[in-house]
Amino acid sequence: MKIYEELQARGLIAQVTDETEIRELVNNGKATFYIGFDPTADSLHVGHFMALCLMKRLQEAGNRPIALIGGGTGMVGDPSGRTDMRQMMTVETIQHNCECFKKQMSRFIDFSEGKALMVNNADWLLDLNYVELLREVGACFSVNRMLTAECYKQRMEKGLSFLEFNYMIMQSYDFYALYQKYGCNMQFGGDDQWSNMLGGTELIRRKLGKDAYAMTITLLLNSEGKKMGKTQSGAVWLDPNKTTPYEFYQYWRNVADADVLKCLRMLTFLPLEQIDEMDRWEGSQLNTAKEILAFSLTSLVHGEEEAKKAESAAKALFVGGGDAANIPTTELGAEDLVDGTIDILAMLQKAELVPTKSEARRAVEQGGVTVEGEKILDIRKAFTADELKDGIMVKKGKKNFRKVIYKA
Known part of the structure; x- marks a missing residue:
């Protein structure tokens, strides 16, 4: 089975343009494709995992991946899937997150000997002149058509900022820049990115002619990935220090x-x-x-x-x-105790079994917490340093465990 057919059999492909051409390029190892990652945190999470696995599969089939880090688009924020505006990040935070992404991606993708590229769209987006961009790119986009895009429609009720409205143009410009700089002839992305991706393909063909070899393909990356990437207690990160x-x-x-x-x-x-x-x-x-x-x-x-x-x-x-010995362990010190003890609510938080004290209280009151096999129902229950010196097993729900030990 060839790689394109394998992607189909694995349930990865949602929509494509130019399927015959895409199939030929991918199956013959002639695709230079990109996937974008906006640095909204200092670690990738399992919502990105499917994209990384896809890049690895295609690279092993002879295709050339471009991992695009969104140092420029990260300053605007993707409105897709959002009911409110993303929090603005500082330039320093964005740069730090980009460096973290690079390190993690190298576990999946071989960047040696020109087999793949890692680029940052800040390299071209931050140098753009606004008026020149309006003249060069703005004329290629219909506002009426943009407003029908799913990524904007769901934001219209609460208000779509002009800042966010430009995201589609910036993402489209990415494909245009990558096509010209690196011969990137294909882009991949989540199913909520379809409108943005079509904008990039159309921009290339309008600026460089209809024969420009730019194609798009969307995968079940985002809806499935976001569902996979979240748990009741937060995101599941690829950084071992976070998960x-x-x-x-x-x-x-x-x-x-x-x-x-x-x-x-x-x-x-x-x-x-x-x-x-x-x-x-x-x-x-x-x-x-x-x-x-x-x-x-x-x-x-x-x-x-x-x-x-x-x-x-x-x-x-x-x-x-x-x-x-391999059971996850939380070590407590003197600074974690108050008058020589720690209460069950604080211990649940220190053990990262709950994100907040209110959730810890709710878990105890609902009978979902046990210590050494004994159900804890008193939110005031406390443990001394002596009780913790050999370690105790704390359990929340049926499957969340942590060994808690005191070390002076």
């Missing part, structure tokens, strides 16, 4: 039964024949499929050694026989 390998493993181990085969197809590099065989699994076999998913993705992001540790810790907690 530990164990937490990353457990996130995928706990996906819904209905999603496990979809995730295996879209995100892992397991042969489709093997995944199709799993399609017939049911009952306890689905748990095995989830373990395969969790181990595969944790290995891809954090390395096989960390994946083995996470797997062992999960077995120690849930089925026995694993290595309890």
Whole structure:
């Protein structure tokens, strides 16, 4: 099976333009394509994961990826999928986030010997003259047509700023610049980016002629990715300092039964024949499929050694026989105690089992917290340094564990 057909079989392709030409370029390793990543945080999260896996698949098939870091577009903020305006970031924050992205992407994409590029759209967007941009690019866009784009329609009720309104033009200009600078002939993006991407293709063809070889393809990156990327407690990050390998493993181990085969197809590099065989699994076999998913993705992001540790810790907690030394641990010091004790609400927060004290209170009052197997119902329950010196196991809900230990 060739790569384009494999992308289809894995459920990745949502919409395309010029399908015959795209299929030929991709299958013959002649695509130079880009995917953009706006640096809205100092780590990529699993919502970006599908895009990174896609870039890796296409690169292994001989195509050339361009990872576009949005140092310029990040100063405006993508209105897609938003009901309010994004918080403005400083130039220093944007630059720091860009550097973090570069380091993480290198785990997925081979940037050696011209096999891939990593570029920052600040290099061309920040030098643009406003009046020249209006003359060169503005005439190619119809305001009426822009307002019909899904990324703008959902923002109209609460108010779309002129700043955000320019995002489509900036993203379109990215494709135009990449086409001219690097011969980029294809762009990929999430399904909510379709209007922006079509704008880029149309800009190239209007400025450089209809024969300009610029094509678009959208994937199920955004709707699926955002759903995958969020949990009740926040985002699942690729940075191990923000989401530990164990937490990353457990996130995928706990996906819904209905999603496990979809995730295996879209995100892992397991042969489709093997995944199709799993399609017939049911009952306890689905748990095995989830373990395969969790181990595969944790290995891809954090390395096989960390994946083995996470797997062992999960077995120690849930089925026995694993290595309890790999269970995620929170160390407390004297500064974390008040009068020599720490209450259950503060401990839940310190252990990062809840984001806020109000959520900690709710979890206790609803009977969702146990310590060493004993249910805690008193929000004033406190623990001394002596009780914590050998470590205690704190559990929130059915699947969220943390060992808490006091070290003087």
